[in-house]
Amino acid sequence: MKTVNIILLGYGRVGKAFVRLVQEKQDFCLSRYKLRICIGLVLNSRGGLRLNLEKESEKFLYDLVVGSKLEEFPYWEWGMDFGDALDCNGLDVLVDCTPSNIQTGEPALDCTHRALDRGWNVVTANKGPLVVDFDGIRKVADKNRVSLGMSGATAAALPTLDVALHSLAGAEIHRIEGILNGTTNYILTRMSEGMEYSVALKEAQDKGIAEPNPSQDVDGWDTAAKILIITNVIFGTSYTLDNIHVEGITHIPCALREKAKGSGKAIKLIGRFVQDGKGRDLETKLSLIDPSHPLFGVNGAQKGITFFTDTMDSITVTGGKSDPRGAAAALLKDIINIYLG
Amino acid sequence: MKTVNIILLGYGRVGKAFVRLVQEKQDFCLSRYKLRICIGLVLNSRGGLRLNLEKESEKFLYDLVVGSKLEEFPYWEWGMDFGDALDCNGLDVLVDCTPSNIQTGEPALDCTHRALDRGWNVVTANKGPLVVDFDGIRKVADKNRVSLGMSGATAAALPTLDVALHSLAGAEIHRIEGILNGTTNYILTRMSEGMEYSVALKEAQDKGIAEPNPSQDVDGWDTAAKILIITNVIFGTSYTLDNIHVEGITHIPCALREKAKGSGKAIKLIGRFVQDGKGRDLETKLSLIDPSHPLFGVNGAQKGITFFTDTMDSITVTGGKSDPRGAAAALLKDIINIYLG
Numbered sequence: 001m002k003t004v005n006i007i008l009l010g011y012g013r014v015g016k017a018f019v020r021l022v023q024e025k026q027d028f029c030l031s032r033y034k035l036r037i038c039i040g041l042v043l044n045s046r047g048g049l050r051l052n053l054e055k056e057s058e059k060f061l062y063d064l065v066v067g068s069k070l071e072e073f074p075y076w077e078w079g080m081d082f083g084d085a086l087d088c089n090g091l092d093v094l095v096d097c098t099p100s101n102i103q104t105g106e107p108a109l110d111c112t113h114r115a116l117d118r119g120w121n122v123v124t125a126n127k128g129p130l131v132v133d134f135d136g137i138r139k140v141a142d143k144n145r146v147s148l149g150m151s152g153a154t155a156a157a158l159p160t161l162d163v164a165l166h167s168l169a170g171a172e173i174h175r176i177e178g179i180l181n182g183t184t185n186y187i188l189t190r191m192s193e194g195m196e197y198s199v200a201l202k203e204a205q206d207k208g209i210a211e212p213n214p215s216q217d218v219d220g221w222d223t224a225a226k227i228l229i230i231t232n233v234i235f236g237t238s239y240t241l242d243n244i245h246v247e248g249i250t251h252i253p254c255a256l257r258e259k260a261k262g263s264g265k266a267i268k269l270i271g272r273f274v275q276d277g278k279g280r281d282l283e284t285k286l287s288l289i290d291p292s293h294p295l296f297g298v299n300g301a302q303k304g305i306t307f308f309t310d311t312m313d314s315i316t317v318t319g320g321k322s323d324p325r326g327a328a329a330a331l332l333k334d335i336i337n338i339y340l341g
Numbered sequence: 342m343k344t345v346n347i348i349l350l351g352y353g354r355v356g357k358a359f360v361r362l363v364q365e366k367q368d369f370c371l372s373r374y375k376l377r378i379c380i381g382l383v384l385n386s387r388g389g390l391r392l393n394l395e396k397e398s399e400k401f402l403y404d405l406v407v408g409s410k411l412e413e414f415p416y417w418e419w420g421m422d423f424g425d426a427l428d429c430n431g432l433d434v435l436v437d438c439t440p441s442n443i444q445t446g447e448p449a450l451d452c453t454h455r456a457l458d459r460g461w462n463v464v465t466a467n468k469g470p471l472v473v474d475f476d477g478i479r480k481v482a483d484k485n486r487v488s489l490g491m492s493g494a495t496a497a498a499l500p501t502l503d504v505a506l507h508s509l510a511g512a513e514i515h516r517i518e519g520i521l522n523g524t525t526n527y528i529l530t531r532m533s534e535g536m537e538y539s540v541a542l543k544e545a546q547d548k549g550i551a552e553p554n555p556s557q558d559v560d561g562w563d564t565a566a567k568i569l570i571i572t573n574v575i576f577g578t579s580y581t582l583d584n585i586h587v588e589g590i591t592h593i594p595c596a597l598r599e600k601a602k603g604s605g606k607a608i609k610l611i612g613r614f615v616q617d618g619k620g621r622d623l624e625t626k627l628s629l630i631d632p633s634h635p636l637f638g639v640n641g642a643q644k645g646i647t648f649f650t651d652t653m654d655s656i657t658v659t660g661g662k663s664d665p666r667g668a669a670a671a672l673l674k675d676i677i678n679i680y681l682g
Contacts, residue, residue, distance in 0.1 A: 162504075
C-alpha cells in the first residue's frame with residue numbers, strides 16, 4: 001500500500017469535482033491499485049487549508065463535499081500562498097485545477113516549475129503552462145525525475161496522449177485529427193440540424209455546455225491549445241500558438257455551408273497535425289468531413305480523435321464525459337498511472 | 342540503450358510479418374525508445390534457428406525477409422525443440438505467433454508456462470493459452486515477476502486492454518461491447534447491402550479477409566475468445582468458454598432480419614460483458630444496434646470496442662489494421678511497453 005498526498009491548486013468546478021471523486025474512489029483505489037489517495041492541502045487565491053493527512057483527510061473530504069466553504073474550516077489559513085505550500089513536508093503531487101491562461105500560462109506556470117523543482121509530480125487540467133512553456137516544463141521534470149500528467153489538459157476523459165504514447169507504441173503517427181472541444185461540436189451539430197448560431201450557443205449555455213464567455217471555445221483557441229499540446233508531447237516539438245492557423249465557428253463561410261448542403265458531409269471544427277513530404281503543419285480548421293471519416297458520427301458535446309499511423313492504420317477514440325467530473329476522472333487516472341508505473 | 346532478445350515461436354503469416362516489422366523498426370525503436378530489438382532464436386515445429394545476436398541478427402533478418410526458407414539457413418537445427426530453447430542464455434522474451442487452439446491451448450500453453458517459469462516475459466498473438474488457463478498463467482507470471490503482453494490476442498492493432506487498464510484507470514467499467522472480429526463484420530456489412538451470406542463469405546475469402554476454413558470466425562468463437570480474455574484480464578475473473586453464450590453469423594434468424602429491415606439499425610456480432618444488479622454476464626450475440634450506438638459506423642473488416650464506465654461515460658476505440666502486419670505491430674507495442682515500463 002502506497003499513500004499519495006496531494007496538494008490541490010484551485011477550488012472551482014473541477015477542483016470540487018476532484019475532491020468529490022477522490023472521496024468516492026478511496027476504497028476502489030485502495031483495493032484495486034493499493035493506493036491510498038489523500039488530499040493534504042487545498043490552495044486557492046485567498047489562502048490554504050492544510051490537513052493532518054492520516055487523521056482528518058476523510059472527514060475533511062466529506063465535509064467539503066457536503067457544501068462547506070473552504071474558508072469556514074477551522075484549519076483555514078488566510079493568505080497562505082504557494083511559497084508556503086512548498087515548505088510543507090509529506091506532499092507528493094500537485095494537482096492543478098486553476099483556470100487556463102493560454103497567453104501567459106500564469107500563475108500556474110510559475111507554480112508548475114517550482115513544484116517540479118521541489119520534486120513533486122504534477123498532474124494538470126490547466127492548458128496554459130503546457131501551451132506557453134512545455135519545453136521548459138519537460139526539462140525541469142526530466143532533471144528532477146518527476147512525472148507530468150497531462151490528460152486533464154488534453155480532452156480530459158477522452159484518452160488522447162495515453163493512446164498515442166502507450167497503445168500506439170512502435171507505430172509512427174503521421175496525421176492527427178481531433179474534435180477536441182465539446183462546446184463547438186454541440187453548436188455545429190445543432191446548426192447542421194438547421195438552428196442559427198446564436199440560438200445554438202444560447203442553448204449550449206443554458207445546458208451548461210458552453211461558458212458564459214464562450215470565446216476561448218467558439219474562436220477555436222481551446223481546440224488549438226489541445227492539438228498543440230498533443231503534438232508537442234508526442235513529437236517532442238516546440239510549437240507555440242503562433243505556429244498554428246486558428247479558425248473558430250462564429251463565422252462559417254457561406255461557400256462551406258453551400259458545399260455541405262445536401263452533400264451528406266458534416267462541418268466539424270478539426271484540430272489537425274499533418275506530417276508529409278512537405279513538412280509538418282498544425283491547424284484548427286472548419287472542415288467538411290465525409291460519412292466514411294471515423295469522426296463523422298461524433299455529434300453533440302462528444303469529442304473524438306483519430307491517429308493515422310504507418311503500421312496500425314488509423315485508430316479512433318471517441319466519447320468521454322465532457323464536464324468537471326470527467327476532468328476529475330482524467331486527473332485521477334494520471335495519478336494512478338504515475339504511482340502504479 | 343537496452344537490448345531485447347526475442348525467441349520467436351511460430352513462423353507463419355504473423356511470425357513472418359513480425360520479423361519484417363522488427364527489421365523495419367530497428368532504427369526507430371533505437372532512437373525513440375532506446376531499445377535494440379533483436380531476434381535471437383526462431384523456432385517452428387520442425388526445428389530452430391539460433392543466432393549470434395550481436396553479429397548476425399540484422400543480416401539474418403534481411404535474408405529472412407527477402408524470402409529464404411528457415412530451413413535453408415546454415416545455422417538451422419532440425420529437431421530443435423522448446424526444451425532446447427530453454428537452455429539458451431541471453432533471451433528475454435517469448436513472442437508466440439503459433440496458431441490459436443482455444444480448446445486445449447496446446448502446444449503453446451505448455452511453452453507459455455515454461456517460458457514464464459524460466460523468467461522470460463511472454464508476448465502473445467495466441468488466444469489459446471489465455472482462453473484455457475489465464476488464471477494459471479497469471480499466477481506463474483506473478484510468481485516469477487515477469488510480464489505478459491496480450492494485445493496480439495485481443496484484437497491486435499485495435500487497442501482494447503491498454504485502454505481499459507491504462508486510459509481508464511480509476512474508472513469502473515460496467516459494460517463492454519465489441520465488434521472484435523473483422524471477418525464476420527465484413528460479411529455482415531456486405532449482407533446489409535443485400536448480398537447473400539455464401540457470396541459475402543466467398544468474397545471475404547477471395548480478399549484474404551476470411552480464412553479458407555472460416556468456422557472459428559463465422560461461428561462466433563474468435564469473438565467469444567477475445568471478449569473472454571478481455572473480461573478475465575480486466576476483472577480478474579476466471580470465465581471459460583463454457584460460461585459464455587456464443588452465436589455465429591451463419592444462421593441469422595428471420596425475425597432479426599425482418600426487424601432490421603428499414604429500421605435504420607444494423608445487425609452486428611457483438612462480444613459483450615455486462616455487470617448490473619443481477620450479476621455478471623458474458624455473451625457473443627447477433628445484436629440490432631441503433632445509429633446512436635458508438636459502434637454503428639464500424640463497417641467492413643473494421644473492429645471496435647466500447648467501454649461503459651462510471652466516471653468517464655463511454656469510451657469507444659475503432660480501427661486498427663486487421664492483418665498479420667497489424668498483429669505484428671501489436672506484439673511490438675507490448676514489447677516496447679514492457680521494456681519501457
